[in-house]
Amino acid sequence: MTLELSRKKMREQALTRFKYLRTCVLARELCLLVRANRVTFNIEDVHDCCAFVAKLCHEAGCNEPSELCSKAAEAVLTSEEKYLELCKQSCEKCSESRRPKIPQSEENAYYVA
Secondary structure (H helix, E strand, C coil): CHHHHHHHHHHHHHHHHHHHHHHHHHHHHHHHHHHHCCCCCCHHHHHHHHHHHHHHHHHCCCHHHHHHHHHHHHHCCCCHHHHHHHHHHHHHHCHHHHCCCCCCCCCCCCCCC
């Protein structure tokens, strides 16, 4: 019985971690890539990338950063200054940038045969 509960807890933690990596971490990395390479991208590239990042944020349940990122994606088509301001606000709201690293402890270290 205890083994099954441990397995169930491990499964839930692994699925939660998978969702977090698939949405938040990926969105943050893509966002950093866009910002670092903004000079080489054309406006449509930035628009498409930011719109995709906004979808990932929305999927993760980060609605405010998602809305700001969507607005930034639209703003880049008309005003670079407005785009940069919205992008900055979205990054400040991003929970990934504030999320502390989870240390590997004995409690969540498992041996899987």
